[in-house]
Amino acid sequence: MSFGIYVHWPYCVSKCPYCDYNAHVATHIDQARWRRAYERELRTVYDLTGPRLVDTVFFGGGTPSLMDPETVHHVLNVIQNLWGMSAVYEVTLEANPTTVDSLKFKAFRDCGVNRISLGVQSLIEQDLTFLGRNHDVDQAKKAIHLAQDIFPRMSFDVIYGRPAQTESSWERELDIILDLMAGHVSLYQLTIEEGTPLYLHHARGDFTALPNADIDRLYDLTHEIMTAHGYSNYEVSSFCKPGEESRHNLIYWRYHDYAGIGPGAHGRLQTHGKFITTRAHRAPDIWLERVEKDGHGYHPFINLTSRERLEEAVMMGLRLEEGIELERLKSLAQTQDPLNKERIKALISEGLLHDDPQSLRVTKAGRKCLNAVIAWVLQ
């Protein structure tokens, strides 16, 4: 069982209109205070997990490239001292491809970060403006090149399904992406989430969202082009060359153990033979106060039943091309018959699941209606 630690940095220079993550804009950030708070929460989590090796660390946000390298260094030191890192550890940090942030890449690398994930989002100037990004195409390209020089592994994110995006323009953009990328890329669809400025603009009619049918075609096109270039679509929105998978994200998708550190972070942990979910208070100031007072910013832990664990494992695992091993499902559910056989058969004959006696795996067609497949399987 792999073990990963997610560290949430909740601040950004500005908030992107589509973002509904736990991200905040603040003028003054007391990095020393954050270092102390991260350390205290890590120590609390260590008391829960006991000694074991950490396989991955992921600094997410927010914009973690706004962290002082010293803060990153401190967190990694604490982790190293408490648990220790496994031999093939992966430490990823999310970064914005701005000039200022790129200047810190070397320092992050020196603290022990060995993988960087850049939020490029688009390689078309006006789309970057629409997405409210504070960098341009040129900066993004430079940041990608710089990251490739400094870090052994890297990835970047691009959002498609943008308003007025056509197949031919996406095809051209994918060509640029293929030229730039080294090993790993995440290609997401734009979702208009409630509570975001984008949702408001959309509701007001400021722009027209791309129709679902068009997004479907872009999805198919993405898969087609990326696999034709030898990239494996190992997860719904992730593409990579062999060995370049995000090991940290694989922990989520394979439903292994992970600790969530920082405001709003989620975790799934084993403690004293129990499986718990942890969820921290979202507001940075409150989280800090709680940690300083109680040693952690968590809401009460929730114990998961074996059925709930099975459900979560299916929800996450079916995103992966490799699927989930049936043995794993049996052990999670603590029964020889974790899923309704008739329902599985129906999906196989419909061509949505592979007829695989070892694993539950969706076909290409099944992946396209994944939400319905998951709901059906778990019914």
Add this chain to the structure above:
Amino acid sequence: MSLTEKIPQSRIRNFAIIAHIDHGKSTLADRLIETCGGLEKREMKEQILDNMDIERERGITIKAQTVRLNWKGPDGEIYQLNLMDTPGHVDFSYEVSRSLASCEGALLVVDASQGVEAQTLANVYQALDNNLEIIPVINKIDLPAADVDRAKQQIEDVIGLDASNAVAVSGKTGLNITDLLDAIVTRLPAPTGDPAAPTKALLVDSWYDSYLGVVILVRVIDGTLKKGQKVRFMNTAATREVDRVGIFTPKHILLDQLGPGEMGFITAGIKEISETKVGDTITDEKHQTVKALPGFKPSVPMVFCSLFPVDSSEFEKLRESLARLALNDASLHYEAESSQALGMGFRCGFLGLLHMEIIQERMEREFNLDLIPTAPSVVYKVYKTDGTMQEVYNPVDLPDMARIEKIEEPWIKATILTPDEYLGSLLQLCQERRGEQLNLSYVGNRAMLEYRLPLNEIVFDFYDRLKSISRGYASFDYHLDKFMEGDLVRMDILVNQESVDALAMIVHRSQSDRRGRHLCERLKDLIPRQLFKVAIQAAIGGKVIAREDLSALRKDVTARCYGGDVTRKRKLLDKQKEGKKKMRQYGNVDIPQSAFIAALKMGDE
């Protein structure tokens, strides 16, 4: 002079008010009560006789009420007026008939701007059949659109009643109310009961009161009804002691006795209204009257639908609510049934569509129940090959066609009054619904249509269609005619080859194609796309008459990763699960209950 004081029979006037919905009957009653000083102004609230919220809100009267008033007539004498407030709607014509039977006179109230409506007709004819003296009253003359002469003309043309001495009033402002009271005193006859004869009283109505027990509304015909008297209910053959005698003013006032010609109430230690029979004759146990009153035909439910709780755990609550409503509504019939599509519920029988609507509304309002009503249907007489007859009031109970000799369905006689310009469309509507035209006449610029129509074509959405075609101007009334044989079939709706019991219906063969096609098309829009292809079919016997295919869902994923936040995904799944609770499985297909509900709710267009 007090209301409780004895007044000779020659100065008693018993009258009912007949009016179309919205023609201001209850407001007029309020004004009569106020003018006679039955209640102080501060005690008045609008529509004082309509006790139920639903009566006040919808402006209709469901139960009969009486109130005793005193009025000094033009001759200077004090008269006792007993006002009987009656329901105006056809569904409650049974209640109207017994109200009328207890009066000597009636006020026919017509809205000065609307004129005579179809529903008024039936009630006036009932009053005439009961030999009641009728005073035409033109109401709402305060309105700018009031046209008293035209309303009078219509009363003469449509009803054939002399309207030359109609009283024009405004219930709202109280204008000419004293003239009306004088007319009641001078123009309506006094009752002519025999004070010396054995007690004979008509049981007009009864209801359950949590404090008094069953309260019985009575009209004394002969003799007197006294507190402490041992009385016999001739029809049910029960003997009881009268423990309370009283009148409504409209407040309860207890008296020692009621004399001939008087109206009031008694209680007699009765716990359930089922022990009282409306129309029964109450007489003295020792000195019985020789001849009982003719009584009334019991009310028979004609319209049926099933009611299911949206939340299946509320089945018991639904049962209790129905039982509570049935306490005061002898015409409400119900029995438990189980549906594969909708779970446990009740098949209910109603007097008509309004009755059904009111019961549903009261259940939702007074008992806070969320209900799924199935499409209304009627009772069928099914004659089987073995020579027996079975009454079928739920399509799923229809025997196999091979065992059926013939099916008879109820027909009605309908009267429709409509402005001329909608006549063409209404004729077409009646023809489409298998109607037979009986008569067509004109009253000024309004057409009066008489049609025979099968009731099952009416219960579906006829009234809504009529109102929408005529922009609300046509009025409609019906009464049951007779059962007649029809080419009736059971149409099943199949989803992936499995029949959805809640959607089965009995239809005339000539209507089955249209109805089947509509229902399939509608379900195709209502059922969310599934991982599997869904076939929606309408079938008669084994024969498919309509089919729609819902293609399989092949795209619903949004490629976005939520990191370690499985909770977000969970929420999605929980939402789906919550939805699934209200799902019914048909083969590979999960159909939300809401799709059935929507299919049941929509009209035919």
